[in-house]
Structures are given as structure tokens and as C-alpha cells.
Amino acid sequence: MTHFSVVPAAYLVLTRETAGTTEVLLQRRGATGYMEGWWACGAAGHVEAGEPADLAVCREAAEELGVTIDPGSVSLAAVLQRGCVLGGPIEQRIDLFFTASRVSGEPTITEPDKAADLHWWPLDDLPNHVVPHERQVLEQLRDAAAASGPIPQLLTRGFNQSLTLVAAVGRNGVIGDGSSMPWHLPEDLAFFKRTTMGGVMVMGRGTWDSIGRALPGRRTIVVTRDRTWSAPGAEVAHSLPEALLMAGDIEVFIAGGGQIYEQTIAAASRLVITHVEQDPDGMVRFPSIDTSQWRETSREDRDGFAWVEYLRHP
Incomplete structure (x- = not known):
């Protein structure tokens, strides 16, 4: 206990x-x-x-x-x-x-x-x-x-809230270069939309900037230290606890970037990962998925990538 x-x-x-x-x-x-x-x-x-x-x-x-x-x-x-x-x-x-x-x-x-x-x-x-x-x-x-x-x-x-991390990750763990995605996969973008539609997404300011706008059909909470920042369609939080308080007692989709993933993976209960068969350059990486903590529960192989769901070991 x-x-x-x-x-x-x-x-x-x-x-x-x-x-x-x-x-x-x-x-x-x-x-x-x-x-x-x-x-x-x-x-x-x-x-x-x-x-x-x-x-x-x-x-x-x-x-x-x-x-x-x-x-x-x-x-x-x-x-x-x-x-x-x-x-x-x-x-x-x-x-x-x-x-x-x-x-x-x-x-x-x-x-x-x-x-x-x-x-x-x-x-x-x-x-x-x-x-x-x-x-x-x-x-x-x-x-x-x-x-x-x-x-x-x-x-x-706060006791009925769960976190699901959603990310596309290269074989080398890279998810981006800090400003944009290292690949263009329309089929995966459609998968991301299906996964998060109707839900609440939490993301960092860099991820918001790389998307460039609010995605329809979802609440988007952006975590930023800049207390003057705002954007149409974005709800602003200045820390992760603030963002999660705003999100409510539901499944919350964590959409990046690297620091946000690092700060939330230990508390997450589910990972929805697109494993991309590429080794792009980039400094932003997804945290290592420890198989002693996570078990693969589903996999769908596509051309050049695979959609994989992980659940935390009980």
C-alpha cells in the first residue's frame, strides 16, 4: 500500500x-x-x-x-x-x-x-x-x-482519468526534428483522426505549431510557458497538472511532443504507436517502451509502418 x-x-x-x-x-x-x-x-x-x-x-x-x-x-x-x-x-x-x-x-x-x-x-x-x-x-x-x-x-x-499516448515513431525512436514530422503518411493521419475523434488532446506548443491549427471534432489543450500565447481553437494551460484538470475524468490523448511524452508515459495506461519503418534524422524522440511495463495487445501491419497498441502490465 x-x-x-x-x-x-x-x-x-x-x-x-x-x-x-x-x-x-x-x-x-x-x-x-x-x-x-x-x-x-x-x-x-x-x-x-x-x-x-x-x-x-x-x-x-x-x-x-x-x-x-x-x-x-x-x-x-x-x-x-x-x-x-x-x-x-x-x-x-x-x-x-x-x-x-x-x-x-x-x-x-x-x-x-x-x-x-x-x-x-x-x-x-x-x-x-x-x-x-x-x-x-x-x-x-x-x-x-x-x-x-x-x-x-x-x-x-481526477480518479477516473486515463492517459493514452499517441505517436508515430521511427525505428530509431525519432518522432520529429522539433518543427515538423519527418514523414508524410496520409493513411496514418486518417488513423490518428479516427483514434482521437470526439476526445480531448493535450499537446505542447511545438506540436501545436507543427499542426498549425485546431483539429475539428476534438478539444485541444496546449501546454505552454508563454502566458501571453493564445490561438483560435486552443485551450491554454501553463502546466501539465493544469491541462489534466481542465481535461476532466475521461481518456485523455497525449499528442506530443517529446517532453510531454517523457512527463506522461509513466502515468499512461495505453500507447497507440505507429511504428514507421524509417530511420529519420531528428533530435526529438519517443521514450523507450519497456516491455516489462508494456504488453502488445494488437498490431496491424501496413505498407511501411504498423499500428500497434500497448497496454500497461497489471
Whole structure:
């Protein structure tokens, strides 16, 4: 049995009634290094060592919004357990969402380096870019209120996600030269389309640039360190954990490049590889497929290449 630590965090779901509509206070995240530009709960932060979570949310509200919360008015609204297939303790989290009925003061941005905006949004009409796990909780709260019933005692995210690496690989392990594919195989491009159609793809900026556009029928999440970059049809993440959080609890297709493959193969459950019978020049390589970790489950030989599926040994 593997033991691990979790990171606990406390979130404030601050609501008000306006003309018969329930509104929730959201902040747009600033230069925090995580989900920048996305809308999030009005106040949130890690629970400090030895600190009760309900008092943590009062502290965060004072620090981030300049309001005072009566600790006796704080109620636990939802618990979300979050994981990430990449593993590591920083990606194992317990998120505690609280409401409060007695709040003094007018919420304002007190940490402008962390919050770029503050706005009341109708709970049934949230903005597009709400941090995915927070949207999950807010939508559960909305739906429970509409049905006059409780939400599930425990919500989860990330535990039903799987990674499938899809790549075309030469005999020498080369997949490209960093800017383009070293071969032109229309039949394999059609195979890639069939494999990924209707799904979610995660790729690096270099892979996006080599494709040159969004591929129809699929969500595309691009991982880039450039916080100013955007492109039509691309959802932008600034780290792999962000990208996987955005993707949701489904099979996620990892489409390159070399660094993204290196960072995800240990967490993948399936490989869909086109083995190309060529030895092209290039510096970008696919990670070695260790036969002690992977078993070949299907193979279809074509002219000059073969489509091979691998599953991880149980």
C-alpha cells in the first residue's frame, strides 16, 4: 500500500440574493502561477498546520477580501477530493468549501497581485472560465438548491482519468526534428483522426505549431510557458497538472511532443504507436517502451509502418 500526504485547502462560497437570483462572488485569478485569468471562489487558500479549516476560511476572507466572518456562522457546504494521474503529494488534495451567513464589510480586492477582478455572478449563469474543480462544486450546489436536496457528501475529481499516448515513431525512436514530422503518411493521419475523434488532446506548443491549427471534432489543450500565447481553437494551460484538470475524468490523448511524452508515459495506461519503418534524422524522440511495463495487445501491419497498441502490465 502506498501512503501519501494530501494538501488541504479552504474555499469561501459567498452568495447573496439579488432580485430573486442567487449570486456568487468570484475573483479572477491574477499572477499566482496557477490557472491565471480563470474565475475562482472569492477567497481560498491552504489550511495552515494546526489550523481548523473553518477558521482558515475566515482568515482567507479577511486577507483576500477585507471582510470579517463570524466563525459561528461558517458551514461546510462540500468536500472535494482531487487527484492527478501524474501523482505526487502536491497533486493529492482535499478541498473544503464553506458558506458563511454573517459577514461584515464590503468585499474588495486586497491582494491585487493575486486577484485581477472581483465580480458577483448568477450561480445559474457562471462565466466560461471557472477553475474546473470549483465549477464542479458550484454547479452541484446550484443543482442541489434547485432540487431542495443535499449534494453528495463527497465529490471527487481526477480518479477516473486515463492517459493514452499517441505517436508515430521511427525505428530509431525519432518522432520529429522539433518543427515538423519527418514523414508524410496520409493513411496514418486518417488513423490518428479516427483514434482521437470526439476526445480531448493535450499537446505542447511545438506540436501545436507543427499542426498549425485546431483539429475539428476534438478539444485541444496546449501546454505552454508563454502566458501571453493564445490561438483560435486552443485551450491554454501553463502546466501539465493544469491541462489534466481542465481535461476532466475521461481518456485523455497525449499528442506530443517529446517532453510531454517523457512527463506522461509513466502515468499512461495505453500507447497507440505507429511504428514507421524509417530511420529519420531528428533530435526529438519517443521514450523507450519497456516491455516489462508494456504488453502488445494488437498490431496491424501496413505498407511501411504498423499500428500497434500497448497496454500497461497489471
